[in-house]
Amino acid sequence: MFTAQQYVKAATLQEAYELNQKRNNAIVGGGCWMKMNRRRYQTLIDLSGLGLDKIEKTPEEFVLGAMVTLRQLETSLELKEAFGNGFYEITRHIVGVQFRNCATLGGSLVSRFGFSDILTFLMALDCQVELAHAGLVSLEEYAKMPYDNDVLAKVHIAVNGRRAAYESLRQSATDIPVLTCAASVLNGTLRVVVGARPMRAVALEFSFPETDEALAEICRQVEETVQFGSNLRGSKEYRCRMAGVLCRRAVCSLKEGTSC
Amino acid sequence: MLITVTINGKKYTDEIAPDMVLLDYLRQKGCYSVKRGCETSNCGLCTVHLDGKPILSCSYLAARADGHSVTTLEGLQEEAAEFGAFLADQGGEQCGFCSPGFIMNVLAMVRELKDPTEAEIQEYLSGNLCRCTGYQSQLRAVKNYLAHKQEVQS
Numbered sequence: 001m002f003t004a005q006q007y008v009k010a011a012t013l014q015e016a017y018e019l020n021q022k023r024n025n026a027i028v029g030g031g032c033w034m035k036m037n038r039r040r041y042q043t044l045i046d047l048s049g050l051g052l053d054k055i056e057k058t059p060e061e062f063v064l065g066a067m068v069t070l071r072q073l074e075t076s077l078e079l080k081e082a083f084g085n086g087f088y089e090i091t092r093h094i095v096g097v098q099f100r101n102c103a104t105l106g107g108s109l110v111s112r113f114g115f116s117d118i119l120t121f122l123m124a125l126d127c128q129v130e131l132a133h134a135g136l137v138s139l140e141e142y143a144k145m146p147y148d149n150d151v152l153a154k155v156h157i158a159v160n161g162r163r164a165a166y167e168s169l170r171q172s173a174t175d176i177p178v179l180t181c182a183a184s185v186l187n188g189t190l191r192v193v194v195g196a197r198p199m200r201a202v203a204l205e206f207s208f209p210e211t212d213e214a215l216a217e218i219c220r221q222v223e224e225t226v227q228f229g230s231n232l233r234g235s236k237e238y239r240c241r242m243a244g245v246l247c248r249r250a251v252c253s254l255k256e257g258t259s260c
Numbered sequence: 261m262l263i264t265v266t267i268n269g270k271k272y273t274d275e276i277a278p279d280m281v282l283l284d285y286l287r288q289k290g291c292y293s294v295k296r297g298c299e300t301s302n303c304g305l306c307t308v309h310l311d312g313k314p315i316l317s318c319s320y321l322a323a324r325a326d327g328h329s330v331t332t333l334e335g336l337q338e339e340a341a342e343f344g345a346f347l348a349d350q351g352g353e354q355c356g357f358c359s360p361g362f363i364m365n366v367l368a369m370v371r372e373l374k375d376p377t378e379a380e381i382q383e384y385l386s387g388n389l390c391r392c393t394g395y396q397s398q399l400r401a402v403k404n405y406l407a408h409k410q411e412v413q414s
Contacts, residue, residue, distance in 0.1 A: 001299075007261055007278035007323045032301040032319045035281070044278060048324060071313075096387010098307050098314045098365065174386050 002034065004041040009049045017132040017151045019045045027151065029107020030069070032099060047106070052153060055079065062157040066106025070094055070118070073105060082159055083125070089166045090117040095174055106152045112143055112200055115176045119143060120195030121166050123203050124182035126158035143200050162186040165253040167246040168196075171233060178234040181246035185254050192222055192250070194243050198231045215251055219244035263326035267291065268335030276322050282308070282315075285322040286332055293333035293360040297389075304388035305361040307368075308332050314368035333360045339367055346405040347398065354392035362388045366402055370409065378403070 010016035019025050024042035028034060052065030055076050062082065064073075073079060074091040094100055094117065108118045109129060119139075127139040132151035139155075164184035168177040180195040190208040195201030204225060209215040228239040264273045267289055276285060283306045286294045296318055297305030306318040309331040317330075333340050340363050347353045347363075362385070369376065369384045376384065381402055382395075390398065 001281075002279065004279040007321070009323075028321065028324075030319070031321055032316070035319050036300065041279075044321070044323075046321075046324060092383060095302060096304055096365075097368070097384055098304055098316045098387050099301055099319075101310075101313050101315045102301075102319055 002037055002039045002041055004044045006043040007046065008043055009046045011049065013047075013050060013132050013151060013153055016045050016047055016050070017149075019043055020149050020151055027110075029066070029110065030103035031107075032103045033107065033111060033113075047151075047153075050153075052106070057082075057159075059159070061159055064105055064155040064157070066104060066109075066152050066154060068105045070100040070103045070105065070108070071097060073118075074100060083164060086121060086164050086166055090121040090168075093117065093168065093170060093174055093177070105155060109139075109142070109155065110147075110152050112147075114198045114200050115180075115196045116201070117166075117168060117177060117180055117195075120168075120180040120193050120201045121164065121182045122155070122157070123193045123195075123201050124164045124166075124184040124191055126160060126162060126186075128156045130154040130156060140203050143202075160186065163254055165250040167250045169242055169246060176233065179239050179242050179246060181243065181250050183247065183250035183254055190218070190251065190254075192218070192247055194222060194226045194247070197226065197228045197239060197243075198233070199227070199229060202226060209251065215248060218251070219247045222247045261323060263323060265322075265325050265327075266329040268331055278321075278323060280322045281318055282310075282320040282322045282325050282330070283317040285325075286317060286330065291332040291334050295357075295360060297358070297361070302387075302389065303358070303361070304365060305358055307361040307364040307388070309364065309368055312368075312371065314365050333364055336364075336367055343367065343401075343405050346408070347401040350397040350401040350404070352393055352397035352401040358388060358390045358392075362390065362398065366405070370406070375410075376406070 026041050027045045047067055052067040054065050056063045057078050070091045073087045079087045123139050128136045129142050130136055130153050134150055162184050167181045169179045170177050177196045182193045184191045185208050188208050190206045193201050193203045206218050223240050223244045228236045230236045283294055295305050297303035301316055301319045306316055307314050308317045311328055365388050
């Protein structure tokens with residue numbers, strides 16, 4: 001468990017940003033992962049007074065605050081209406097209801113965990129993060145950026161008719177995934193995102209396959225193009241082979257209209 | 261830092277350390293049902309309700325509970341005893357170590373889900389680990405308890 005000398009509930013985003021510039025200070029999201037480290041912080045910065053715990057919808061987009069919990073994503077009827085079961089599928093395996101009532105969307109994305117179900121699925125949607133200093137950045141770009149001292153305030157997801165499907169492979173229920181794969185389609189373009197490689201998720205784009213042969217070719221390209229690695233949960237070779245399988249399943253559910 | 265928290269209906273104002281987790285604060289206030297199990301946010305033993313929602317008090321900073329209402333097993337004794345009897349009937353309470361967190365989560369589920377299916381029950385309670393029962397006796401106890409609640413209501 002970490003230690004801290006001070007706790008500040010930020011009154012403005014600017015205050016949170018300024019406090020976060022000091023190396024010994026840190027923003028607390030849900031705190032579930034952070035508590036596992038033993039760092040000695042000077043100041044903990046709490047964003048919970050900034051109204052960032054809301055899921056808002058306009059005709060063009062969803063705006064999700066960084067302090068929205070994973071449980072809110074899981075149970076939101078508005079997100080379900082727009083994206084089917086996608087948000088339920090990416091959250092329901094994560095530890096348990098109590099954990100998901102604590103862990104936040106912002107905490108998950110800022111950490112850019114390699115194993116993140118959230119990052120994989122959101123990268124398949126048309127998604128931008130709103131940072132206090134850098135402004136709007138596409139999630140795909142954000143996923144490649146190194147950690148810095150900016151503050152993630154909101155997540156914007158375009159509502160444009162994109163359909164998405166999600167698949168994950170786990171050794172047991174509620175465990176961290178061995179591999180994740182999301183696929184989405186808009187205007188004939190297929191986006192495939194592979195995560196838990198075990199490195200951070202990456203995205204690829206293809207023309208949407210109309211035939212079985214074209215789909216097989218896409219799965220082969222995913223296996224060949226994406227870089228995989230080994231860890232305790234699975235070998236590089238296993239992940240590579242399974243990436244093709246999960247990609248096929250995700251694209252098939254898009255085709256059959258049973259997508260998330 | 262100064263916080264004001266309502267615990268089981270009673271308001272407390274205290275000076276706390278900025279890095280104190282809610283679990284330690286609640287134990288300081290005499291709520292000894294709240295226990296530390298895994299210390300990795302995984303086992304569910306430390307479950308309490310924050311404004312009615314189940315959370316992990318081992319991972320939640322006490323400072324963030326400022327201005328909120330917390331309920332522990334001590335505040336739900338009647339309901340806990342009622343469900344506990346169903347648990348005991350099925351042999352679902354063996355070493356008993358996980359029971360406080362498990363019961364708190366069952367009571368949260370009863371409030372949140374209407375007529376849950378077996379899969380929904382399992383999913384809601386998947387964050388509560390038990391190393392004695394294999395979960396089948398607990399599942400029977402939950403189903404019997406839900407059936408009893410429905411019977412009483414009708």
